[in-house]
Amino acid sequence: MILPMRALELRQLRYFLILSRELHFGKAANTAHVTQSALSQQIAKLEELAGVQLFVRDPRGVRLTAAGEVLRDGVARVLDLLYTTLRSTREAGENESFRLSLGLVEYTNLPFIPPALIRLQALYPDVNIIRHELNGAQQLDALVSGVIDVGFGVRIQTNSPKAGIASQPLLASEWSLLMRDTHRLANRAQLSIEDLAGERLIVPGRSVNAPLYDSLLAHFARVGIKPNIVYETTQSQVGITLVEQGLGVLLGAVYVFTVIPTTLLYRPVNGFDPLTVELFSRSGEQNPLVLDFIELAAGEAVRLKASQVPDTIARRD
Template sequence: MNLSAVELRHLRYFVAVVEQGSFRAAALRLHVSQPPLTRQIQQLEEVLGVPLLVRRPRGVEPTSAGLLFFEEARNILLLIEQAANRARLAGHGQLGRLDVGVFGSAVFDTIPRIIQAFRDRFPRVEVVLHNLDRTGQIRALRERRLTVGFNRFFDHEPDLSWEVIQTERLNVALHHAHPLAQHPQLGLAQIGTQELILYPRTPRPSFIEQMLRLFHRKGVSPHVIHEVDDVVTAVALVSSGFGISLVTDSACNLRLPGVVYVPLRSEDRATFDLCMIHRKDDESALLQAFLKTARDMRGSLSAKARPTKPRAAESDPSIA
């Protein structure tokens, strides 16, 4: 038995004949003449070595072998159709797996908004998040374990491409009982005399170094600095009444008991960029679809208003 002689057209023709119950009706459905269709079925029976159809005066019926072959042939055709559809979707960035590197305060607002918008557009794409710092994201991108990453302060990397997706302002996180918490705005000179909680310890360059440059440009030397690993730890310490911290707009969505957020004065205000980074040689439709989704949202992301200062009821000591 030379099974390599069985071709897809044999399967399509046979399935059509069984479903239509006659050669004539099947030929009309397939837009072929009846004699070639009959020859293809005969050829298929010769290859398999068993009769597949019983000819009746009013049409044809499958034999027991023919009925089994019909079921399997139909499944094969459905699988081929499914494979073609999946390939087509993948080719248009609508199917597959997207590995996204995340880190820092953007996980509280910007990144979830972008991912939700992408999933709304492409619900068949599996999005997997990986919590990696900048160094880890760069390594994972080069090892092709990530498709795209989000982070800040990227240096020039010849094989990687990065672009700004959001610009955020700085705010001061304080405990509601702190003497400065009632101010509508704060200056760097005011907070430089306080115990500052900054983050992350690594990698460098980091948010800490950017903060120190900002203070030094204003001629301010912070008195006490405590370094922690991330913004969540920093705001948690603020919530406990230990020091104050500087956070971006996204981190103001982190609502811990007793914490209020006060913007910097306009003359001291600084902005920080959130970037997307990906491999320059990655031209996949999946990545392009994700980048387009994020770019379409860029204006609304940077224009988004900073969360308002919590009301007095939200800052009541009884909830701390």
């Protein structure tokens, strides 16, 4: 039977090859940086296209069928040749410049970006990354004008992105309060805005993200509280250090607190609008470099969400 090539996708072959090596759907999904259900769906589609069963799934585990072994050996050769050819093609373009311009607020310390950039560099060894310090609203303008290729930001405004701009949510977070484990609020599972009255607050500086800062103050005003802001920081690690040294407590998104000293903990604060980090790009983007990075960043965000749920709960208990 001849495979209907129009329906065959490269990612199906890549996922198949990973699963044929791992022989475990969970491990293969982690290696491929996708959810297990997404991996299973693509393998099922490939089996449907091939017209044969490629894997045997039973209580003893996962193993290749005879047909699966044949496809594994062939796919391995094909993908090796494809990647080698692509590499040679890039090297042949002597005047080709691999440049990726990103818009983001460095303060947010988005943990999925470094691994995505590392994986991108493996695909494009000569890639040049240029970062622009821009909040979500500014990124939309920068995409339209061509200043950046991809943006990562939080839109405070409820309006839709500009025409010609695509967006996809990557990471959702609630506001949380970082404090010493001896703080008076440390034994509380949930906090409210009212609980922050009188607290020495450390907050992201307005220069980091003016709309976000203004929204924060507006929420305090709605409940009749004037926040006691003792320090506005433009670097998340500085804020964490100040909390550790006893200056005050730090108000921020959970993803900012991915790495904190063992003497600190954070608690969710109800009453603020949740934050959603979105990926912004131009609709109809055709640049393979940009498209590859978008896929890598989205995959790393999925893996981060799956891996950090237990850690997040542990930091609250």
